[in-house]
Structures are given as structure tokens and as C-alpha cells.
Amino acid sequence: MSEDTPALNRAQTDTDAPETIEPIRDDEVATPEETPPVADEPAKRRGIVVPVLLVICLLAIAGLGWQWWAMRGELAKTQEELTRRLSESDNMAREAxxxxxxxxxxxxxxxxxxxxxxxxxxxxxxxxxxxxxxYQEFSRTRDERTMAEIEQAVTIAGQQLQLAGNVEAALIALQAADARLSGFDEARLGPLRRSLKRDIERLRAAPRVDIAGITLRLEGLLESVDRLPLAFTGEAVGSEAPEKTATGSPMDDPLGFAQAVLHDWWAEIRSLVRVERLDRSAEPVLLSPSQSTYLRENLKIRLLTARLALLGRDHRTFEADMRQAAEWLGKYFDQRDEGVTETLTSLKTLAETQIAPTQPALTETLAVLKTLQGKPSVSGAGPAPQATKAAAVPKAVKPAADAPEGKPDDDVPAVAPAKAAE
Known part of the structure; x- marks a missing residue:
């Protein structure tokens, strides 16, 4: 605004400055036409300044108004943008x-x-x-699997020999192992095959026990016990009466008739009293009916126990039962009866039968197997040991009170057999 009124400023400066009088030169003397009037010049200047100032003020006010309006619009836009962005921020926050x-x-x-x-x-x-x-188990080599199969077969053979004395089953197991080895031509398996061959030959040469046949013989003896006659029921040994040959009447031969009558009378007398001769020990052999029953039943128990011992390969018990049964049969049964004689012979034969022969051991084959497998040798197929007694049998107790005096307590088995034994 100060730049727009330079003349006014100069006029004020000129008015306020002290007046100095300078001499007028000749060349500066103005003519009447060139010299303006001194009094009208400030008034003109004032007349121009006021409108200019008004215009400037109006322009300033207009500029300020325009600026305020522009700022108000910008502020409104800013508020709208801020509101929009706040709303968007809220939405984004909710979404977040x-x-x-x-x-x-x-x-x-x-x-x-x-x-x-x-x-x-x-x-x-x-x-x-x-x-x-x-995978590791099944990825073993073919030789290792074969060795395991052969070891299992030899172990089964040893168990059959030990526990059951079954030579046939053991022989089958060893032959299967030998057949399994036949597909291998390796030299290191030669000792194993030779050992198997030797064991097979020993088993073939080993004594066999006919278990089924002996069992059938014992069954037959059990069935025949009830049919065997006791000694005191046998017929007396003596001369039989001669047959009557004369058919004539007594009047024809009185002497013969008298002899016949006398002979019949004597036969009747002898039938009342019986005299027996038993070439055995002096012990009495007459038994009461109850003792006879107990004797037969205890004899059956001995035979049943012998059969169990046979199945268990218990030779000691089998032999003891057979000898005890033979002793009772020879002491209390009629030796003149053919059935008693045959039964006694069978019992003695069975008592001498070896039902548990010593079987060959398979330790050599097992040792070779362990050597091939790199394991310590273990003896597990030795000879079959004697089995324990299969069943306990009730021992004979004292005979009944009506038994003859002087008979030993164990002379006559007088205990009633259990129903299960029958």
C-alpha cells in the first residue's frame, strides 16, 4: 500500500520539511505557462489516494473473503475426508x-x-x-533262514525223543531237515549233513516199542480179569467114579450091584468134604466174597496204572505193576485154568519188556548247528529220561475183619477200587 502512494508520501515529506530559500538562477526561472499552481496539486493527490485505498481495501477484503471461503471449503473437504477415513478405520478395525x-x-x-x-x-x-x-528280520540271507529251519527241526526231534520217546516223529523231523539241506552245495554245510545222516541211521537202528500193541494186550488182560477163576473155587483133584458098564438086573450079579451101591455111597461121602493140594506157600488162600471182589478190582487198578505208565514211558512203574499183578495172579487164582496160565505168562512177558529204551542223543547235530550259526553249543536232545509215575494208585489196606488170621496186611488187596478206575 505504501508502494501505491509514492506521490502522497513525497508530498507529506515535502510539507513537513523546513522551507529553505535558495537563490533562483536565471536558467531556472519558469515562465508563467510552465509553473503549475502550488495549491491544487496536494488536493488532487488526496482525491486519487482515497479511492485507491478503498479499492485496495476492497481487494484485500475480497481476497480475505475468498481465502476464508477457500479455507472453509478445504476444511469441509478435510472434515469429510477425515470422517470417511475414520469410518474406514473403524471398519478396518472391526474387520481386523x-x-x-x-x-x-x-x-x-x-x-x-x-x-x-x-x-x-x-x-x-x-x-x-x-x-x-x-524288514531286518525277513531280509536275512537264505542260509540263515535255512539254518533256523534246520535248528527248529532238530529241536523238535529232540523234544519228541525226550518227552514222548517217539522215534518215528524224530526220524521224520531229521529227514525233513536233511531234505532241506539237499538243495545246498556249500562245503561248510557238509559236517551238518554228515551229522544228520549219522543221527538218522542211529534212530533207524534204535529199538522200537510197540506202544499200541502193548496197550491192546493190557486191554485184553483187563477184560479177562473178571473171568479168571480163583484158586479156592477150583475142582478137587481125584479119581472119578468108574462108569457103570453093567446093565443087567441086580439079581444077575449081586456082588457087582453091592459094589456099585458102595461106590455111590463113598462118592457121596467124598463130595461132602473136599481135600485140595496146592503146591505153593503155606499161607491161606481162602478169601471171602468181598475180598475176592477187592482182589479183582485192585488187579484191574494195577493194569490201568501200568497202561498209564506205558503211555508216560515210566518203565519202573510199569514193571512194578506188572510184577505185582503176576504175583497176585499166581497166588490167588487157579493155576490149573488155561486162561490164568496164559494171563500169567503175558504179565511176566510184559514185565520184562523195555518200554523206555535209551534213545540216541542229537547233541552232535546241535553242536554243529551252533558252530555254523556262531552260537554257544547247548545240549538239549539227550536220551529220554524216565518219566515220573503217571498216576498215584491207592495202596492196599488191611483186609476185612473176617479174613483168615495170620495173613499179612498186604497179602490180599482189600480196598474197594474207585469207580473212575473201572
């Missing part, structure tokens, strides 16, 4: 919170799935380890 909750739920679900996957991974690891172990 919802997304965060969803992320938390997803994270929880993922953690559960991860835990399940870890459990499955551990299970899969265990299964993988088991499969690896199975």
Missing part, C-alpha cells in the same frame, strides 16, 4: 478384530491338527521302526 478372532480360532484348530499330526507322526515312526525290524 474379526480377522484376529478368526486367526485365533484357525490357530487353535491348526495347533490341534498339529498335535494330532505329531501323534500320528510318532505312531508312524513306531510303525516304521517295527517295519524296519520286520
Amino acid at each position: 478384530r474379526a480377522s484376529a478372532r478368526q486367526s485365533i480360532d484357525t490357530l487353535t484348530s491348526v495347533q490341534g491338527k498339529v498335535g494330532l499330526l505329531e501323534a500320528k507322526a510318532e505312531e508312524a515312526g513306531g510303525q516304521a521302526a517295527a517295519l524296519d525290524a520286520l
